[in-house]
């Protein structure tokens with residue numbers, strides 16, 4: 001066994017600056033010359049960057065117990081508590097078992113209407129902004145974020161939250177996100193008890209968000225007490241009533257709060273960013289847009305409503321979404337901490353070090369993709385998928401920690417896309433580059449010229 005090849009970095013800082021300034025180009029450059037593995041550093045923190053589907057499969061699935069959620073998720077847990085995304089071991093396993101049924105496909109079918117209603121409201125709002133027989137330049141990222149925020153809010157809480165509360169919660173979440181992002185790339189950060197401005201901001205935003213969610217849980221619990229048979233077809237209901245099969249135990253208020261906050265945060269920015277990139281790429285590829293429209297019209301007619309059954313027939317629509325998330329995976333990196341010394345292929349890795357899989361780099365590794373920089377939905381035709389190792393494409397991660405919301409997200413993106421391409425044409429304005437914060441955002445936001453289509 002040999003040591004992992006170390007990439008030369010700055011004294012003390014290691015690769016902190018490169019990872020902060022332009023991580024995507026930095027990682028792609030390393031992948032070009034050091035496939036399958038290279039060692040990076042942020043200060044003393046050692047990160048094994050793995051670049052192949054085989055190693056990703058080993059870490060996320062085959063030996064997943066030795067690769068747990070570490071530093072990055074500890075930072076996130078300052079914001080999310082011990083929810084599904086950030087917890088480990090038996091606690092995570094129990095929570096996953098409790099939450100999983102809420103995301104079964106037949107349960108999700110209850111949310112199709114919510115997704116469709118919110119997509120139609122988005123269309124109506126957009127229509128108001130576009131003058132007749134002309135177009136309007138629209139800040140697309142913002143609209144996508146507002147829509148996915150409404151969808152996740154209604155899916156989680158039903159009607160148990162009002163607009164003001166949504167606005168307040170999302171403002172605080174923006175602050176938390178920004179502060180967490182800063183912490184990721186800083187080699188040293190102050191402990192939370194230290195009376196810094198950062199810590200003060202962080203704590204007051206966290207407290208407000210937690211207070212609001214607690215309030216919603218309380219209101220629901222008392223509604224259920226008054227009327228125990230009432231069916232609220234939302235995720236909160238599933239989580240509140242979920243029972244451990246063996247022990248009969250249910251989630252405490254604190255666990256509920258952490259899970260709901262996790263789903264709330266994990267469940268809207270990722271999808272919004274995915275949708276922005278979808279419209280960006282469609283504006284650059286009118287031939288794909290044409291084919292997409294043809295399929296939607298063939299399956300649903302001009303105004304037909306999506307359902308869980310007919311969404312399955314929108315094969316090309318799904319290929320487009322998959323290809324968008326190949327080039328611009330909203331979760332652009334997944335990291336783990338090594339529990340005990342191990343070997344990754346022929347290389348020795350040690351306890352306490354990190355492993356990083358960059359989906360952005362993996363999805364552009366020429367080993368698995370012909371013309372990796374080209375947008376081509378045919379990459380997801382049944383034949384091509386069969387020929388590729390499964391772990392070459394990981395927009396939702398893999399193994400037992402696979403995204404619990406993957407079907408939710410794909411359904412939501414299909415429904416939003418149907419309504420958008422039916423009603424509008426999208427004109428490309430200028431090139432946008434990706435900015436890897438917690439999610440992979442279009443830098444500076446995405447603007448497109450939007451035209452009304454005559455149905």
Ligand code: HEM
Nearest residue numbers: 084085266267270271330331334396397401403404405409
């Ligand atoms: C396009 C949209 C989405 C993308 C790209 C995405 C991506 C991911 C990825 C990569 C992971 C695994 C992280 C890791 O292994 O370290 C993950 C986990 C998770 N995601 Fe998503 N996600 C999306 C949408 C959603 C939605 C809509 C929800 C909820 C409604 C959600 C909830 C979660 C949760 C709770 C976890 C943690 C699962 C566990 O470890 O048990 N995600 N997501």
